[in-house]
Amino acid sequence: MTGTARDARSPAAPHECGAPDRSSSACCSSFQLTRMRQGTWGASHTGTDLLTDRQKARLASLFTDLDHAEVEATWGIYQRLVAAYRNPNRTAGATELKAVIASLAEGVPKVLTELRRLGRTLLKRAADVLAYFDRPGTSNGPTEAINGRLEHLRGSALGFRNLTHYIARSLLESGGFRPRLHRGL
Structure with a gap:
């Protein structure tokens, strides 16, 4: 055995x-x-x-x-x-x-x-x-990259008490403010 x-x-x-x-x-x-x-x-x-x-x-x-x-x-x-x-x-x-x-x-x-x-x-x-x-050469890679950043922020931002602050951090992390801050580029 x-x-x-x-x-x-x-x-x-x-x-x-x-x-x-x-x-x-x-x-x-x-x-x-x-x-x-x-x-x-x-x-x-x-x-x-x-x-x-x-x-x-x-x-x-x-x-x-x-x-x-x-x-x-x-x-x-x-x-x-x-x-x-x-x-x-x-x-x-x-x-x-x-x-x-x-x-x-x-x-x-x-x-x-x-x-x-x-x-x-x-x-x-x-x-x-x-x-x-x-549209040749299309990819969802950029979207997935932004989603990954936002998921990481969400995981590390569990202590945010202020929703406005959380939204601002999300926009900063994902590049949401870029078009408004750099109109000339």
Whole structure:
């Protein structure tokens, strides 16, 4: 006996779902779902053109189960969105994205509540989403930098009693006063 937890477990003791052990195909579905999610996590967040054969096989086995039909539909929309943004031709990418937005705006089954919500949001914000294709080299880096500074200030400014003082410090930290102080620049 080596003293590990695995050795201490009796091989004849069944799992709580009644299966002989966790490696059995009859084991509880939640464990199998967890293993499937862990195995397909990287594959589900990758474009279809970058998938390995093994990842394609894992996704195919995941999508054969009808319990995962919603996941498959959502993953398909995600892949269409990724393909539109990765398209080197900005005009074609914008056209693809408009088609995705149009397909999500109408005709999505009621079962797919997340996709229906995504469709409504994309339809409302279509001009903002499609602006990516009109302005090359866009990035949210500057916005994230300012947000990071403000979060740091918020964490260190828990003792501010005066809201006006806190707002002034936030504007100083984020560069909010610059246009007014340096009009000539």
